[in-house]
Amino acid sequence: xxxxxxxxxxxxxxxxxxxxxxxxxxxxxxxxxxxxxxxxxxxxxxxxxxxxxxxxxxxxxxxxxxxxxxxxxxxxxxxxxxxxxxxxxxxxxxxxxxxxxxxxxxxxxxxxxxxxxxxxxxxxxxxxxxxxxxxxxxxxxxxxxxxxxxxxxxxxxxxxxxxxxxxxxxx
Amino acid sequence: xxxxxxxxxxxxxxxxxxxxxxxxxxxxxxxxxxxxxxxxxxxxxxxxxxxxxxxxxxxxxxxxxxxxxxxxxxxxxxxxxxxxxxxxxxxxxxxxxxxxxxxxxxxxxxxxxxxxxxxxxxxxxxxxxxxxxxxxxxxxxxxxxxxxxxxxxxxxxxxxxxxxx
Numbered sequence: 001x002x003x004x005x006x007x008x009x010x011x012x013x014x015x016x017x018x019x020x021x022x023x024x025x026x027x028x029x030x031x032x033x034x035x036x037x038x039x040x041x042x043x044x045x046x047x048x049x050x051x052x053x054x055x056x057x058x059x060x061x062x063x064x065x066x067x068x069x070x071x072x073x074x075x076x077x078x079x080x081x082x083x084x085x086x087x088x089x090x091x092x093x094x095x096x097x098x099x100x101x102x103x104x105x106x107x108x109x110x111x112x113x114x115x116x117x118x119x120x121x122x123x124x125x126x127x128x129x130x131x132x133x134x135x136x137x138x139x140x141x142x143x144x145x146x147x148x149x150x151x152x153x154x155x156x157x158x159x160x161x162x163x164x165x166x167x168x169x170x171x
Numbered sequence: 172x173x174x175x176x177x178x179x180x181x182x183x184x185x186x187x188x189x190x191x192x193x194x195x196x197x198x199x200x201x202x203x204x205x206x207x208x209x210x211x212x213x214x215x216x217x218x219x220x221x222x223x224x225x226x227x228x229x230x231x232x233x234x235x236x237x238x239x240x241x242x243x244x245x246x247x248x249x250x251x252x253x254x255x256x257x258x259x260x261x262x263x264x265x266x267x268x269x270x271x272x273x274x275x276x277x278x279x280x281x282x283x284x285x286x287x288x289x290x291x292x293x294x295x296x297x298x299x300x301x302x303x304x305x306x307x308x309x310x311x312x313x314x315x316x317x318x319x320x321x322x323x324x325x326x327x328x329x330x331x332x333x334x335x336x
Contacts, residue, residue, distance in 0.1 A: 032226055038235045039209055043202030063195055072201045076239045076329050082296075097331045104331050122329045133245075165326050166237055166285050168260050168267055 003067050003139040009057045012145055014152040021051035021091040022112065025083050035082040041109070042077060045121035048091040048107045053125070056138075056145040066130045068139065073102075075123040078161050081116055088112035095153040096162060098146055100137045101127045106159050120161045172220045175308055179315045180257040181218065184211040185275065188250045198245040205240060208270050208284040211254040215268065218312065219305040221290065231302065232291040236265075239285040241324050244274075251275035258316045259325060261309050263300045264290045269325050283324040 013020060029040035036044075053059065053070055063069050083089070090112040097104035107121040129136035138146060176183055192203035199207075216222040216233055226232050246252065253275040260267040269285040292299035301309060 032223070033232050033234070037206075037209065038238060039202050039205035042205045042238075042240070043200070046201050060195075069196050071196070072242055074239075074241050074327070074329055075201065077237065079234070079236050079238070099331050099333070102331050104329065124329060124331065163328050163330065164237070165328055166239055166267065166287055167326065168262050168265060168287075 003136075005057060005062070005067060005139050005141050007061050007065065009141055009145070010054065010059075012148060013055050014148055016094070016152040016156050018052060018055065018093040018149075019090075020055070021048040021093070023047060023089045023091070025085055025087045025089065027085050030085040035084055036087075038077070038079060041079065041119050042075060042121070044089060044109065045075075045077070045091070045107050045119075045123070046072065048093055048109075048121075049105060049123060049125055051091070052093050052095075052103070052105060056142045056149065058127075058139070058142050063130075068130050068136065069128040069133075070125050071128050073124045073126050075121060076164060078120045078164070080120065081111075081118045083109075083111065083118050089118070094156055094159065095146075095149050096122075096158070098150055100143075101135050103146065106162050108159070120159070122162055122164075172304065173217060175218055175311060177315055179319055180255040180271075181215065181312070182253070182255045184214040184254040184256070186210060186252045186254065188246050188248055188252065190248050193248050198247055199250075201240070201242065204242065204272070204282050205238065205284065207252060207272065208240075208254065208282075208286075209235075211256060211270050212286065212288065214254075215256050216288075219301070219308045221302065221305050226293070229293045231293050231299065232296075233288050234291050235286055236289050237287040239327060239329075241283045241327070243283070244279055244281050246272075246274060246281045252281070257319055257322065258309070258312050259285075259321070261313055264298050266309060269322055271322065271324075283322065285325050285327075
């Protein structure tokens with residue numbers, strides 16, 4: 001008994017990986033080391049997760065209409081290169097896995113002008129029922145759109161930085 | 172330099188969930204969990220003598236190179252937080268540790284954050300060995316923490332776990 005959403009769905013983007021989210025490093029994201037603080041990479045990536053969710057029909061209207069929410073359960077970030085205040089960011093997002101109420105996403109953040117990889121973020125996002133604040137199946141339209149995205153993404157090569165275990169590699 | 176705290180885990184960092192950390196879902200946003208944890212990292216670095224003054228005096232910096240967060244339970248505006256820190260491993264220029272965030276009065280685990288922190292030379296912005304004063308402090312903490320059980324949240328691989336048929 002999944003939720004039926006009463007609003008119109010946006011045009012579905014099935015390019016693989018998803019390559020639609022763009023952003024800029026805000027001045028208040030810069031710390032005393034003179035670069036974007038680690039926490040705000042997570043914020044920036046969370047906005048890229050938001051872009052993925054909007055694409056499957058679960059944007060702001062989903063929460064504002066009190067239909068549901070999406071919560072991050074777990075997240076893993078590799079910090080590959082510094083980003084300064086004002087730097088333009090380009091994000092790509094690959095769907096690695098999905099089930100009835102979760103998605104497993106892999107984001108890459110690039111400096112949009114210089115092209116270098118700044119960070120990666122692997123994350124699990126779960127659908128949440130608005131009233132109970134407990135996990136719930138994807139709304140029907142979102143589940144259909146998620147399957148269309150999965151069809152487009154499932155054959156992409158698995159990113160080298162996915163599935164990492166943190167530790168000191170000793171010689 | 173402050174006197175090193177002998178606690179295992181380190182259990183001195185306290186904070187409160189600020190109004191600006193709350194998002195449209197009515198709870199602390201994913202990014203601000205990491206802000207809160209990063210302040211606990213400052214508390215840890217202060218134990219080693221490589222915190223704010225270390226960077227202000229242009230001696231060095233510390234950069235996080237990898238982070239893993241588990242979001243275990245929601246916290247709301249004004250909630251008191253208690254953050255403990257366990258050192259898992261270290262080498263000449265890195266420390267590997269895990270923070271656990273608890274609701275300070277209700278006691279439940281709200282989140283964990285496993286981190287790899289690297290020492291950085293101020294001038295070159297490249298990795299460099301820990302300064303002389305920091306290394307003995309890191310070793311001492313590692314010694315105090317080495318018999319702690321390894322938290323289940325350390326070393327996790329992200330994925331959707333399916334029930335076996």
